Amino acid sequence: MVLLLEDDAARLDSLLKAASRVAPNVAVRVWNDAHLMIRKVGTFIAAARAISLDHDLIAPAGASDPGDGLAVARFLVSQPAKRP
Numbered sequence: 001m002v003l004l005l006e007d008d009a010a011r012l013d014s015l016l017k018a019a020s021r022v023a024p025n026v027a028v029r030v031w032n033d034a035h036l037m038i039r040k041v042g043t044f045i046a047a048a049r050a051i052s053l054d055h056d057l058i059a060p061a062g063a064s065d066p067g068d069g070l071a072v073a074r075f076l077v078s079q080p081a082k083r084p
Contacts, residue, residue, distance in 0.1 A: 001047040034067030
């Protein structure tokens, strides 16, 4: 599984196309809000083989601050290490 934090549609499209070429049978989970990713990513961490975090998320007009990849990285390193 690949976990992505990305809000740019063009970059996301490129990442998804590349992932489907390199590993067509690998699931990809995408978030565009760091706060939501932090709340939901726990159930996916054990299956993750790659994680990509956007650092400059932009909130749509009128929306709340979506946070950034650094906040997710800080959360991830605070979690217990998963070992096979």
